[in-house]
Every structure is written in C-alpha cells, then in structure tokens.
Amino acid sequence: MTKVANPIYDVVFKYLLSDNKIAKLLISDLLGVEINSLEFRPQEFTTDPDNKTLTVYRIDFKAEIVLSNGEKLVVLIEIQKAKFTTDLIRFRKYLSEQYGSKQNTIEQDDKILPLPIITIYFLGYGLNYNKNIPIIRVKRQYLDNYNGDVLQGKERFIETLTHDSIIVQIPALKKQRRNDLEKALSVFEVGKVQEVSINEEDYPDRYKTVVRQLLKAIADDTIRKTMDVEDEILEDLERKERLISRQQQELAEKDELIKKLQDKLNKLKKN
8 A cells, every 4th residue: 555645735736737738637537627837826825834734726727628529629628626615615706806806717719708617526525316427527618498409519708707617526536436536536545644545556557656745745844734734724724613603502492491491471462
C-alpha cells in the first residue's frame, strides 16, 4: 500500500490541478470532451499558516474544448469543493461574479462575447436522492415547447446564460468504482484524513501521474503544515455550527413553550 496526500484538502487540491497534464486529463474525462488547451487561473485568498488562517482556492480554467461534432469552443471551467451544505451560498455568489466578470469574455468577429461556463463540484457529502452515484452529469437540452422535440445546434445566447455541471459525490466513490475515472477519484477521502492508502497495482495506469503528484504533496512540509491549519480551522467551524444548532434548538423549544402558555391563557380567558 502507498500513502498519498488527500486532495480533499484545499492546498493539495490546488497542487494536484496546478499540473496542466493532470488537470487536462481529469477535466477531459469528467466532461467527456477533448481539450485542446487549458489555462490555469486559480483564484485564492492569501493566508498565513503560522497565524492559523486558511487559503481558500477557487480554481478556474479557460479551455478550448472540441465537441462531438468537431466544433471548437472556448469555455470557462469552474471547479469547487464543498465540505458542508452551507457552501452552496458561497458557490452561488461566486458563480454570479463569474457571469459578471469582464475577464470571462473573448473577442470574436470584432465583438466582445461572454464565455460559456461549465461547473464541476466535488461534494464531501451525498445528495438526497442520488447519493450512490459517484459522478452525475447535468446536461441541458433545447426543447420545442409545442411537442417536446429536442432541438439541434448550440445557440450562443442560451450557452452563455445557462450552463452544464458535473457533480462528484466523494462518499459514493468508496462504494462504487465502475470505471477507471471513478477508481482514480476514489483517492479523495472525506474527513480530516491527511494521508490516503492506495494500492498502486490496482490504480489505473492512465492516472498514475495523479499518484505521483500526490506523493510529492505528502512529502512537502509546507503542504503538510497547511493541512494541519485547515484541520484546526474546520474543527473551529464545526464547533461553531454545533453551538448555533443548539441555540436554534433552545429557541425553538422556548417558542413552543410560550405558544402553549399563550393557548392556556386564551382558554382561561374564554372560561
């Protein structure tokens, strides 16, 4: 068994995807398209591990992809990780910023046009109804409202105002590894587990570069230190969430007690 760094950690995740060949391989297989070029555009908040602050990475790629019909398309690919359901608000806020950013445009035919956006989400928890499916692909269709027929051709107006998504449910990867991609992504481990044990012999040859990159990460002292900081901050966040949950429960119980007392007073007044 070989021990590698767990890419559920932000610092390891960024380190993994900063390798252009690895990023191109994983994103291409997740989207099911050929990628001609990939420009890494990490968005991050600079932090200092010594002061127990955490770097939050929002990773974007500007990519030229090749569609099944041979058409080439330049898109923005946004990759996010979520450990808590509360991350949804952050995702929505950031997505709105992406749609409004002038940086996410391209000049074509003497016009400034917005880039279509594709989102990839790695979830550290399962969805409500499809929690056993490791990778969910959300693909849009154009439908004729009159008869429901699927319409052909990609309209720029529609493509730039709506987007496809890929949802990777990390817990489900431990239950089902039906192809090489699911096996490769099973290196993600939920929880505060800095090292993940894998059997290199069973790991798909196509993704051996992922193992090598994560081996480098686990041997890097700065990355390890940042992982420790992330653990400490997440523990603080979890304590705060538990405290807020208890306070909300106590308030709900008080409201229920007040309501019962008010009902009794109303009955006494009627009598």
